[in-house]
Amino acid sequence: MMSSKTLTCSYMKSDFPVISGVPTHVLKYGQLDNSNSKNTLFLIIPGNPGIITFYEEFMDTLYAASNQKIPVWGISHAGHVSIPHDIKWPKIDKVHSPYTLQGQIEHKISFVREHIPQHTKLILIGHSIGCYIITELMKCLPELHVLKAPLMFPTIERIGSSPSGRLATPLLQYLRWISVGFSYVLSYIPQQAKRTLIDWYFAKCNIPECALRSCLNLFDPVCVDKITYMAKHEMLEVLDLDSVSLKPLIPRLIFYFGANDHWCPISYFESTRKLFPEGDIRLCNQGYEHAFVLESSVDCANMVWEWLKDDILN
Numbered sequence: 001m002m003s004s005k006t007l008t009c010s011y012m013k014s015d016f017p018v019i020s021g022v023p024t025h026v027l028k029y030g031q032l033d034n035s036n037s038k039n040t041l042f043l044i045i046p047g048n049p050g051i052i053t054f055y056e057e058f059m060d061t062l063y064a065a066s067n068q069k070i071p072v073w074g075i076s077h078a079g080h081v082s083i084p085h086d087i088k089w090p091k092i093d094k095v096h097s098p099y100t101l102q103g104q105i106e107h108k109i110s111f112v113r114e115h116i117p118q119h120t121k122l123i124l125i126g127h128s129i130g131c132y133i134i135t136e137l138m139k140c141l142p143e144l145h146v147l148k149a150p151l152m153f154p155t156i157e158r159i160g161s162s163p164s165g166r167l168a169t170p171l172l173q174y175l176r177w178i179s180v181g182f183s184y185v186l187s188y189i190p191q192q193a194k195r196t197l198i199d200w201y202f203a204k205c206n207i208p209e210c211a212l213r214s215c216l217n218l219f220d221p222v223c224v225d226k227i228t229y230m231a232k233h234e235m236l237e238v239l240d241l242d243s244v245s246l247k248p249l250i251p252r253l254i255f256y257f258g259a260n261d262h263w264c265p266i267s268y269f270e271s272t273r274k275l276f277p278e279g280d281i282r283l284c285n286q287g288y289e290h291a292f293v294l295e296s297s298v299d300c301a302n303m304v305w306e307w308l309k310d311d312i313l314n
Contacts, residue, residue, distance in 0.1 A: 020098040025081040029063040030071030042072040047128030050077025056210035061301035079226030101233040157241035164262040172232040184221040
C-alpha cells in the first residue's frame with residue numbers, strides 16, 4: 001500500500017534561486033550560520049530525474065538523526081522541476097547549456113560557490129549520476145572542505161554498457177521525442193487526474209507522499225525534455241572509470257553498490273574494489289533498490305548517519 005506520510009516541516013525551506021541562469025528548486029532543512037566558522041552541511045545531489053522532493057523523507061530523517069543540529073540541503077538538476085507560474089523558463093545558449101551532463105556539473109559548482117560559505121565543512125551525498133557529479137565537483141573544487149562523500153548506488157562508469165543502459169541508450173538517442181510528446185499530451189489533463197494516475201501506478205507500493213508528489217513533474221514536457229536530454233548525455237559520456245583522477249579522492253569516498261542494480265551491476269563493485277583495495281567500498285545486503293528513495297529512504301538515511309556520525313561529532 002502507498003504510504004500516507006506527508007512531510008510538513010516548519011524547519012524546511014523551499015526556494016527557486018537562479019543558478020546558471022535557471023530557476024532551480026532547492027530544499028533546505030535547517031540554515032547555516034554565516035558567522036560560524038565551524039559550520040557543517042549535508043548536501044544532497046540527486047540522480048536522474050533530479051527532482052529533489054523525491055529525497056524529502058531521506059533529508060528529513062537525516063536532519064532528525066543529527067537532532068536538527070546539522071543542516072541538510074538538496075539541489076535539483078537544472079530544468080528537472082516545474083517552476084512556479086510567475087517565473088518563465090529562460091532562453092538558454094545551446095552551446096553552453098546547463099542541461100547537458102557537463103552543464104549540470106557546472107550548475108552544481110555555481111551553487112556551491114554562490115550559496116555555501118567557503119569555510120563550511122561538507123558531507124556530499126550523491127545518488128546514481130549524482131555520485132558522478134560529486135566526484136567531478138571535488139576534482140574541480142579541490143579547496144572544498146569535504147569530510148566525506150557517500151555515493152549511493154553510484155553510476156560513475158560505463159552507464160551505457162550496463163543492462164539498463166544498453167536498453168536506454170538507443171531509446172534516448174532516437175526516440176526521446178516520444179516521451180516528451182506523451183508528457184505534452186498528458187499535461188492537459190486536470191491536476192487531480194494526474195495524481196490519480198500516479199496513485200494507481202504505485203498502488204501496491206509503500207511510496208512516501210513526497211515521491212508521489214514529485215512524479216507530477218513528469219507531466220511537464222519541459223521537464224521531461226531536460227531529464228531525457230541529460231540522460232542521453234550520461235549514456236554517451238560516462239565511460240571508463242578515471243582511476244587516476246579518482247584515487248586522491250578515495251579516502252573521503254564511501255561507495256555503496258546495489259546487489260541487484262541494473263544500472264551499476266555487481267561486476268562494477270568488484271572492479272572498483274580491486275582498483276581501490278584501500279577504499280571504503282560496500283555492497284548492499286539489505287535488498288535496497290537503485291531508486292531507494294521510493295521505499296527505503298528512512299532506512300538509508302539512518303544507515304548513512306551511522307556511517308558518518310563519528311566523523312561529524314568528532
